[in-house]
Every structure is written in structure tokens, then in C-alpha cells.
Amino acid sequence: MAMRPLSLPAALPALLPTILIAALAAPAPAVADLSPLEKAMIVMAADLSDAVAAPGRPESATALDASRKPAEVLGFLGLSSGMKAADLMTGGGYWAELMARVVGPQGHVTAFEPLQFYSDKTKAEWQALLARQKGITLQTHPLEAFTASPESFDFAIMNTTYHDLYTQSEKMKIPRMNPDDFVRTLYAAMKPGGVVGVIDHVASPGDTRAIAESLHRIDPAVVRADFERAGFVTEGESEVLRNAEDDHSKMVFDPAIRGKTDRFLLKFRKPQ
Template sequence: MKFLHCLAIASIALAAPVTAKAPSRAVAEAVAAADRPADARDLDSSRKPAEVLDWLGLKPGMKVADLISGTGYWAEIMAHAVGPKGEVTAYEPNQFYNDEKGAALWAGIAARTPRVRLVRYPFEAFAPPASTFDAALINLSYHDLYWESEKYKIPRTDPDAYVRALYAAMKPGGVVGVIDHVGAPGDTRATVKNLHRIDPAVVRADFERAGFRLAGTSKLLANPADDHSKLVFDAAIRGKTDRFMMKFVKPR
């Protein structure tokens, strides 16, 4: 079963807070869709999906990737938002959600939202098709690219290779949103191993090294009360971690 994803912020200033304007009609209706399961709806108050997807610029007709999709929470909402002319590809490593419960979860998503296409791949071998996506989102999972686990059969991987593959998969002008738990500067792999957090500066450097341009940051999901030295699964902070949001663009 997938190790729940998490992350952090510290060494860069997060600017450009999301404004109070109402989200687009397509996004608002996607979040309000009657067929969304109750356990997914329960996460809305902490994840703020309408505000997040509106900030990323999600629109009907887009081709979108949900990266390390997990339970498909974002994939399902995005499928409603992009509408009948759009498409969502949910990328899920073979090592995660690979039991009967995971199979049932994804069967349910497929039945409710056939515009979601699930693609399984080895965690260490992400290879999406080139020039395919208008937008992509990786929520509370980017730090896992620095994670190793014998128990979950996660080998040591190269985050740079992953981001280069993602860069190639995006169309010119394509947008990638990254949300993760804020972590302090230091040994990135140790921080991920011990806390499942990541320094936002590391994420920015990784994406810019691949050719992406940072287009914006947001404090929408920030929590100044979060202790960045705590494991994200600590009962005192779980579900309420300080999270950073970054929006990257592939130059035209």
C-alpha cells in the first residue's frame, strides 16, 4: 500500500498568494461533482482543490497528468474540470496501490470518470510520451523521488532524470504544479527518509535545472504553526502540515 506522501518549505520566500476571486465555473463544478466519494470530499478543506486548480490555470479541453496519483483524488477532480474534450492520465508506480484494495479503488474511479487513464510504471523508470500535456500536478509526492525503501521496493532513483522526462512530456507553455510538505535545508535524502519533507529550494533547483521556469508560488496551503522537524505523519500535524505550492512553466 502506498506510503502517504508529504513535504515542506523553508529556504525560499513563497510569494503571490492566491487571491480571493472565485474559481472558474469548470473547476468549481468539478469539485462539487455529485459522484465524488465522501472520503475524497473530506480532504477538500485541507487541500483546497478549487483554489489550487484555478491557480494552476486548469481549463476544459486540456490534457493533464496527475503524477504519482495515489488514491486518484486529483485525477478525478481534474477529469471533471477538463470535460469531455479533455483527458487525464494518472501515473502510479507499480510499487504503490498494487493490492486488491488499490485495484478496487481504481476500478471505482474508472467507472465514475472514464476520462481518467491509469498508467502503471516502475517507480524508477518514468517515461511519459513527449510533448503530450498542457498541465501536470504532483501533490505531496515529489519528495518521494529522494526516498529509498527496501520494504516498499523503492530503489535509489535520480530526481533529475524524472524531471527531465517530465519536461519532455510537457507541451511548450505547459504548466506543472508542485505541492509538498516544507522541510528545512540540509541533507535532502535524510530529511525525506526521516520526515517525508523537502526543502522548497531543492525542488526549485531541480525543475530549473531541467529547463522549467518558476512562474509563481503561493502560500495558500501554508501553516506557520507547523514544526518542520516533525514527521508529517505525527498526529499533532498530520493533514495540517506547512505546504508550499510552486508553478513551473516549460518555455515556448
């Protein structure tokens, strides 16, 4: 199989273990001789690991770390200090809290939550989160009416929610939507050079709307086409969340696979 070309940020997770081991094993003068890039990569890895390991997050969040692999995901996508970041369809704010720790006081995180999903449980989770973590703004909106100011963000992430744009539900008051509207708005909201990471449950090719509604999965080729149609460039894809043992015909909430589905991680960039 041909190797997929990787941009420098996309290559970080593969290079970090070698660089970290070499740096830690080397005598002080050798460490001092590392290039600025190698030193920056070590600092980045340490920052991401520290953000995940630092105390303060509830057990309900830390219990998800093993399956979500946040340090590896954010490292692949290139989140760093000072960025203005967005957590799209944030849920209880798992990614928003970690991103706020990484971007620090010079950055900021805006968490977007559709009103259709903003339950009493979610409200309680957010009250607690905002009380313990600075640097986050929660913004609610109808799922079908996502809005954001132009060129606001350096970074954005969607975790297992993009497929929801292909669903509709009278019970949940979700109308039939055109995902292109969402992606075009997101494109406008990203700064030139800004990165969007999309994680979702892998589906086999087929009727995208029927699969999204019945299985809560989506074919990664559909996501890639949607983003490229809006003007984004596909910069890379990580295998860090893949699981070859997942049966793509199963609904993601099936007890046999829940929490360990085969997930793709795509990295898109808005051209400079």
C-alpha cells in the same frame, strides 16, 4: 517584504473574489460590460467550484477537500477545459478525478502510479473511480522508470510525492534514484507552455535524502532548483496551503500535524 510578481494565471485566486462580488452585486448592464478577461475568470471560478461540489465522489475524497483546497490550487495553476493533464503519483486518484471533471470531454487525464505504491487498496479505489468517471487513463510504472510520450501534456500536478524521489527502500523495492532523470522526462512530456504544479510538505534546509526518508518532507528550494535545472521556469508560488504552526521537525504522519502540514505550492512552466 517585496511582493512576488505574478503571471496572469497565478493572480487569478487573488482577483476572483473581488470580480465575483462586483459581478453578482452589479445590475445586468454592468455585468454585460465586464471585459472578456473578467468574464473568463468568472467562468473559470465557477467551473472549478462546480467540479469540486458536484455529487458522485466518495466521502473518502470529499473529506480531503477542506485541507487540499482543490479549487484554489487548480485555479492558481490554471487548469481549464480541453487540457491534456497528468496526475503524477496519483495514489487513489483524488486529483485525477477532479481534473477530469474540469477538462471535460475535449480534454483527458492520464494518472501515473508507481507499481511500488499500487496496493490492493489502490486497485480497488481505481476500479471504482474508473467506473464513475470518464476521461481518465491509469498508467502504472516502476517509480524509478517513469516514462511519457514527448509533448503530451498541457498540465501536470504532483501532490506531496516529489520527496519520494529522494528515498530508497529495500522493503518497498525502491532503489536509489536521481530525481533529475524524472524531471527531465517530465520536461520532455510537457507541451511548450505547459504547467507543472508541485505540492509537498515543507522541510527546513538540510540533508535532502535523510529528511525525505525520515520526515517525508523536502525543502522547496531543492524542488525549485531541480526543475529549473531541467529547463522549467518558476512562474509563481502560492501560500494557500501554508501553515505557520507546523513544526518542520515532525514527521508528516505525526498525529499532531497529519493532514494539516505546512505545504508549498510551486508553479513551473516549460518555455514556449
